[in-house]
Amino acid sequence: MKDRIIYLIILGAVCVIAGCGGSKAVSTAQQETGAAAADSMTVVPEGRPAADSREIDRRVMDLLTEKEAKAESRELVLQPVYFELDESDLTPEARSILGGLADALAVNPGISIMIEGHCDERGTIEYNLALGERRATAVKEYLVNYGVNAARLYTISYGKERPADPGHSEAAWAKNRRAEFRIVGQ
Amino acid sequence: MMTIRKNSVRRAILAACLLPAVLAAQEDVRLRVRSEGFRRIYLEPEPFTGDQRSDVPERLRRMIIADLDLSGFFTIILPDSGSAGRWRFIPSSSVGVKGNVDLAGGDLQLSMTLDERPSGQTIISKEYRSSLRRIRDLAHECADDIVLFLTGYTGISTTRIVFVSEQGESKELSVIDFDGSNRRQLTRNRSLNISPCWSPDGNRLAFTSFFSGNPDLVIFDLASREYTNISRVNELHSAPAWSPDGNKIALSLTQNGNADIYTVRPDGSGLQRLTHSPAIESSPAWSPDGREIVFTSGRSGGPQLYLMDADGGNVRRLTYEGRYNDSADWSPRGGSVAFVTRDEGGFQICTIDVTGQNLQRLTDSAGSNENPTWSPNGMWLTFASSRSGRWDIYIISRDGTDLRRLTEDGGNVSPAWSPAL
Numbered sequence: 001m002k003d004r005i006i007y008l009i010i011l012g013a014v015c016v017i018a019g020c021g022g023s024k025a026v027s028t029a030q031q032e033t034g035a036a037a038a039d040s041m042t043v044v045p046e047g048r049p050a051a052d053s054r055e056i057d058r059r060v061m062d063l064l065t066e067k068e069a070k071a072e073s074r075e076l077v078l079q080p081v082y083f084e085l086d087e088s089d090l091t092p093e094a095r096s097i098l099g100g101l102a103d104a105l106a107v108n109p110g111i112s113i114m115i116e117g118h119c120d121e122r123g124t125i126e127y128n129l130a131l132g133e134r135r136a137t138a139v140k141e142y143l144v145n146y147g148v149n150a151a152r153l154y155t156i157s158y159g160k161e162r163p164a165d166p167g168h169s170e171a172a173w174a175k176n177r178r179a180e181f182r183i184v185g186q
Numbered sequence: 187m188m189t190i191r192k193n194s195v196r197r198a199i200l201a202a203c204l205l206p207a208v209l210a211a212q213e214d215v216r217l218r219v220r221s222e223g224f225r226r227i228y229l230e231p232e233p234f235t236g237d238q239r240s241d242v243p244e245r246l247r248r249m250i251i252a253d254l255d256l257s258g259f260f261t262i263i264l265p266d267s268g269s270a271g272r273w274r275f276i277p278s279s280s281v282g283v284k285g286n287v288d289l290a291g292g293d294l295q296l297s298m299t300l301d302e303r304p305s306g307q308t309i310i311s312k313e314y315r316s317s318l319r320r321i322r323d324l325a326h327e328c329a330d331d332i333v334l335f336l337t338g339y340t341g342i343s344t345t346r347i348v349f350v351s352e353q354g355e356s357k358e359l360s361v362i363d364f365d366g367s368n369r370r371q372l373t374r375n376r377s378l379n380i381s382p383c384w385s386p387d388g389n390r391l392a393f394t395s396f397f398s399g400n401p402d403l404v405i406f407d408l409a410s411r412e413y414t415n416i417s418r419v420n421e422l423h424s425a426p427a428w429s430p431d432g433n434k435i436a437l438s439l440t441q442n443g444n445a446d447i448y449t450v451r452p453d454g455s456g457l458q459r460l461t462h463s464p465a466i467e468s469s470p471a472w473s474p475d476g477r478e479i480v481f482t483s484g485r486s487g488g489p490q491l492y493l494m495d496a497d498g499g500n501v502r503r504l505t506y507e508g509r510y511n512d513s514a515d516w517s518p519r520g521g522s523v524a525f526v527t528r529d530e531g532g533f534q535i536c537t538i539d540v541t542g543q544n545l546q547r548l549t550d551s552a553g554s555n556e557n558p559t560w561s562p563n564g565m566w567l568t569f570a571s572s573r574s575g576r577w578d579i580y581i582i583s584r585d586g587t588d589l590r591r592l593t594e595d596g597g598n599v600s601p602a603w604s605p606a607l
Contacts, residue, residue, distance in 0.1 A: 124469070124533070125380060126425040126438065126512070127482060127484075129401065129422060129424045130438060130440065133443050133445065134444065138443070141443075156401070158378070
């Protein structure tokens, strides 16, 4: 979310500098976000991930700061995948997105990603944490079956602790039952 | 200096518990028949005598009355409660509470007497002494003594409730006294700290914390305020529950993405796996004798409660009604389990006997009611509710008749009631 905001701010700034009109800025943003096309993923490699995923996660904070600095040159959009209520099975849409992600990972062999499992507020805190882990693991298994090396994939569950949408509607819940991706090492 | 007349105590309890049915018609509207069939004991706290130059006697009396009221055992009858045209209720039997306060020498001395009414016979009397600064502690001690003398239950006046409080993006642990007062924040690591539980001696907390980047099992020492991360694998550690003897912590731990119930020693050693199902297993809670564990499993589809022996054997299903039951906490009195069941709007708090009988629903509110845990004497449950539109901590008596809100500021969830401190 924060990343996206920064991304849009930078995008806006670029448009202002380039002297674009407001309507054009919107259409550019739509193109860029819509282009979840994984083959546009370009990230500068910087060393292999440590074996310890906790160590990696500590590095995430550093990487995030770095990522913000490099946001201008970044073209990568990691699209979340969504789940049905109480389910960790992948929907056809999720499979299609993950297929694209797997292809992108294949052409960017240096990248590792963290898969974050999330849930809507209708489950309990504790059961949701377990469900989020199952969602993240279902995504990981799909990517591994698609040919991605398991060593490049990490999972974490946030249960219902980090909703994408703070609302209490069906629409908000649908947005919150998801797996999100972060680049954690290259 | 304490004198107890056992027969009087017994008579007082009997009188209170077994009020003849003919008196039912005269009941005060506030009096409610409790699910176990016993009635609240009528208490008549008189104005305290002694040093009247200060407000201390009245302050002390009010503190004690507040504690006694919150104990859930009593109907308090105040001398002025029948004024202004309302008829005054005079119970056929009650217990009078008298106090004499002496402030000579700078210390606070209270001599408290309980008497049986109408006979007027003294049941017990006891002396208390403390510095004036600790007047609250003295009130708690006195109130807990009255509860114990008249009911046999340990009081809860010195207990606390730890809970999770939203602080912007992070979730930190805070603690309040059982009546909602004296709030203070415990953790400040700007991470997610969730699902706290108490060690049985009340000196430590176990909870899930993301402060190292992974959902780890962390022990927090309340005196030193030090954290110890006892996790040895980078997996999901959630829903810890400390065993009654203090030697183990049951928790939900994932392996290859699937959560099962494990136990671990509080130093992180001796990890033992108890369940082996491909479904989610979560939220373990110990029986008070430490021999059994109630937990949630999705093995039949949706989450349901199951019982097992503490070594993982003898698994049997406890709940069949409802499609989503979770967050069990075993009553310290042994016979029943509190849990949440999902309905259209969210969750509601229920209790069920460990035999599977006597399912009771304690809440029926808008919003959601989650994470019930018992008071150490088994009379109350604390839980988080969004009934006001925001999440706050509440307590409710075990039969659902008495509800009180302990926090007001919103963003407060996952309360856990301390043992008697």
